[in-house]
Amino acid sequence: MERLQKVMAHAGVASRRKSEEIIEQGRVKVNGEVVTELGTKVSVNDEITVDEVPLTREQKVYILLNKPRETISTVDDPKDRDTVIDMVEGIEERIYPVGRLDWDTTGALLLTNDGELSYKLTHPSFEFPKTYVVKANGHMRKKEGTFLEKGIKLDGKMTAPAKVNILSYDRRTNSTMVRITLHEGRNHQVKNMFKEIGYPVDKLTRESFGFLSIDKLQSGEWRHLTPHEVKQLEQMVNE
Numbered sequence: 001m002e003r004l005q006k007v008m009a010h011a012g013v014a015s016r017r018k019s020e021e022i023i024e025q026g027r028v029k030v031n032g033e034v035v036t037e038l039g040t041k042v043s044v045n046d047e048i049t050v051d052e053v054p055l056t057r058e059q060k061v062y063i064l065l066n067k068p069r070e071t072i073s074t075v076d077d078p079k080d081r082d083t084v085i086d087m088v089e090g091i092e093e094r095i096y097p098v099g100r101l102d103w104d105t106t107g108a109l110l111l112t113n114d115g116e117l118s119y120k121l122t123h124p125s126f127e128f129p130k131t132y133v134v135k136a137n138g139h140m141r142k143k144e145g146t147f148l149e150k151g152i153k154l155d156g157k158m159t160a161p162a163k164v165n166i167l168s169y170d171r172r173t174n175s176t177m178v179r180i181t182l183h184e185g186r187n188h189q190v191k192n193m194f195k196e197i198g199y200p201v202d203k204l205t206r207e208s209f210g211f212l213s214i215d216k217l218q219s220g221e222w223r224h225l226t227p228h229e230v231k232q233l234e235q236m237v238n239e
C-alpha cells in the first residue's frame with residue numbers, strides 16, 4: 001500500500017506537494033469515492049481518477065538526451081516547432097523535460113515521468129550542479145572568471161557561487177571557451193551572467209547535469225539511465 005499523493009506523483013500527475021493540493025480540492029476519487037484525506041493509502045488494485053480521468057500507473061522512465069540546437073524544451077509547441085520529446089521516439093509514457101534549455105542551447109537534458117524526482121531536482125533549495133561549456137565573444141581573462149565565481153548581480157539578486165575555468169582563447173574568432181558549473185537555474189542564467197560582464201554567449205552546451213554527462217551521446221542521441229544512476233539521483237534528492 002502506498003500513499004495516494006505518492007502514487008499520483010509517480011504516475012506523473014504532478015509533484016507530491018501539488019498532488020496533495022489536488023486531493024484536498026476534492027478532485028480525486030478512489031474506487032468511485034471522493035477522497036480528501038491526505039494519508040489515504042491505496043493498493044495497485046484500487047481505481048484512482050483525477051478530475052474523472054483514470055490514473056494510469058506508468059512505468060517510470062528516465063532518459064538522458066543530448067539536446068540538439070533548434071529544439072524547444074517543452075512537451076508541445078503551439079508554433080509546431082520540434083520539441084525535445086520529438087527527439088525520443090518509441091517511448092509511450094508521458095515524459096517531460098526536467099528544467100529547460102534554451103532553443104539554441106545544446107546538451108544534457110533529463111526527460112522523465114517521475115514528477116516527484118523532477119520537482120526535487122529543479123527546486124532552488126536543492127542546488128543540483130549543472131556544468132556548461134560556453135563560447136563567449138571577446139577575450140575573457142581569469143579575473144572576470146573570478147567575478148562570476150563569486151557571484152554577480154542579476155535582476156537585483158546575487159548569483160550563487162559558481163566554478164569557472166577559462167579553457168582557451170581563439171584570436172581568429174576573438175572568442176573564449178569557458179567551463180562554468182552552476183548550482184542554481186534561473187532563466188537564461190548563463191547567457192545573462194556572461195552578458196552582464198561584457199562577453200555575450202555565442203554558443204552554449206550543457207556538458208553535464210549532475211553526474212550525468214553527454215560525452216558518449218551525439219547530438220540528438222539519447223539513452224535510458226541505468227537503474228544505478230536512477231538510484232543515485234534518488235539518494236541525492238532524498239539526502
Ligand code: URA
Pocket residue numbers: 100101102103105187188189190191192204
Ligand atoms: N543558461 C542559459 O542562459 N541558457 C540555457 O539554456 C541554460 C542555462
